[in-house]
Amino acid sequence: MTRIAAGIIAAMLAVAGAADTPGRAAGRVALPVIKIEKGEACVAPTAQMRRDHMQMLLQQRDLTLHQGIREPRFSLKNCIDCHASRKTGSVLGKDGFCSSCHAYAAVSIDCFECHSPLRQAQAAARP
Amino acid sequence: MNPDRRQVLAWGAAATAAALAPGLRLVELAQARSPQEAASKLQRWGLLIDITKCGECDACVTACHEENGITSNARPATDAQWIRKVSLRDTRTGYAQTLPLMCQHCEHPPCVDVCPTGASFKRADGIVLVDKHTCIGCRYCVMACPYAARSFVHETVSGQKADVPRGKGTVEACTLCVHRVDRGATPACVEACGRDGGGAMAFGDLNDASSAIHRRLKSEPSSQIRADLALNTGVRYQGL
Numbered sequence: 001m002t003r004i005a006a007g008i009i010a011a012m013l014a015v016a017g018a019a020d021t022p023g024r025a026a027g028r029v030a031l032p033v034i035k036i037e038k039g040e041a042c043v044a045p046t047a048q049m050r051r052d053h054m055q056m057l058l059q060q061r062d063l064t065l066h067q068g069i070r071e072p073r074f075s076l077k078n079c080i081d082c083h084a085s086r087k088t089g090s091v092l093g094k095d096g097f098c099s100s101c102h103a104y105a106a107v108s109i110d111c112f113e114c115h116s117p118l119r120q121a122q123a124a125a126r127p
Numbered sequence: 128m129n130p131d132r133r134q135v136l137a138w139g140a141a142a143t144a145a146a147l148a149p150g151l152r153l154v155e156l157a158q159a160r161s162p163q164e165a166a167s168k169l170q171r172w173g174l175l176i177d178i179t180k181c182g183e184c185d186a187c188v189t190a191c192h193e194e195n196g197i198t199s200n201a202r203p204a205t206d207a208q209w210i211r212k213v214s215l216r217d218t219r220t221g222y223a224q225t226l227p228l229m230c231q232h233c234e235h236p237p238c239v240d241v242c243p244t245g246a247s248f249k250r251a252d253g254i255v256l257v258d259k260h261t262c263i264g265c266r267y268c269v270m271a272c273p274y275a276a277r278s279f280v281h282e283t284v285s286g287q288k289a290d291v292p293r294g295k296g297t298v299e300a301c302t303l304c305v306h307r308v309d310r311g312a313t314p315a316c317v318e319a320c321g322r323d324g325g326g327a328m329a330f331g332d333l334n335d336a337s338s339a340i341h342r343r344l345k346s347e348p349s350s351q352i353r354a355d356l357a358l359n360t361g362v363r364y365q366g367l
Contacts, residue, residue, distance in 0.1 A: 066248065068251075071162045113283075116286075
């Protein structure tokens with residue numbers, strides 16, 4: 001009895017191990033492509049960004065629209081300026097910074113129905 | 128800074144301004160805000176349009192649509208329109224006039240009264256806007272506006288300007304180029320009218336006694352369209 005259970009557990013571990021091998025896993029599930037091309041650090045510690053970036057954006061959205069506060073730090077335009085791919089200039093697409101992670105996490109957002117996903121020349125923006 | 132303190136400071140500034148010779152003041156009220164500072168109700172942004180200088184061009188319309196990324200789907204009945212030229216003709220004498228018409232940025236906006244979600248709102252400095260994040264596309268505001276200034280976006284949009292997000296299913300209108308005003312610039316239509324048109328449009332703070340627009344409103348005749356509705360519009364006309 002114990003022997004069989006141990007055998008099952010071992011088999012499960014082996015399967016889990018195989019799934020963790022990058023080459024094979026990537027074939028079935030598209031992993032997020034987190035390739036940072038600009039900037040040393042994010043606007044907050046990475047662990048916090050992973051967990052809380054949506055709250056930051058929604059908070060900033062209300063401040064900007066209703067009070068006209070346009071501090072760049074948590075502005076969506078600012079995220080895009082750093083995180084857009086150098087190749088496509090966009091945060092969307094197969095390897096896009098926002099879209100690839102969202103695809104992996106099964107999140108769908110409608111922000112880019114309206115907002116441009118492209119990096120803009122910051123010429124006009126103030127510091 | 129809390130609002131009370133700011134209010135007191137502004138009163139101080141107003142008192143100083145009054146004490147000095149006209150046009151001379153120690154504190155400039157109409158400074159561009161810093162990006163951290165909220166829009167203030169001490170200001171009221173508006174336009175003064177002298178239609179005797181408004182000719183047969185549409186520089187303001189072209190500039191607006193370029194600035195805000197308003198493109199046509201070649202379906203005029205449903206294309207978005209933030210500003211349009213209106214032609215007036217006296218039927219008896221044939222006297223013709225033309226003027227640009229856009230959101231009048233009312234002090235008492237009917238579009239805000241009817242909005243069921245609070246998406247249609249007036250910012251502290253008098254700019255009437257749609258918060259597209261909360262707009263459900265019901266179009267009550269389109270119906271309520273006496274100036275027919277609002278448009279509904281009927282089709283998917285692509286190629287938006289980074290400063291002006293737009294998308295299907297929401298209502299939109301002239302924002303007085305709020306993204307430019309917030310960085311101390313004037314609306315695109317005003318700039319284009321000065322450059323390519325008749326120089327008929329002026330932008331400024333209606334509350335600021337030292338601004339050109341305030342001085343003109345104080346010393347020259349002007350009117351509001353549908354003044355009978357007592358909406359106290361932020362856009363004023365001369366020569367109507």
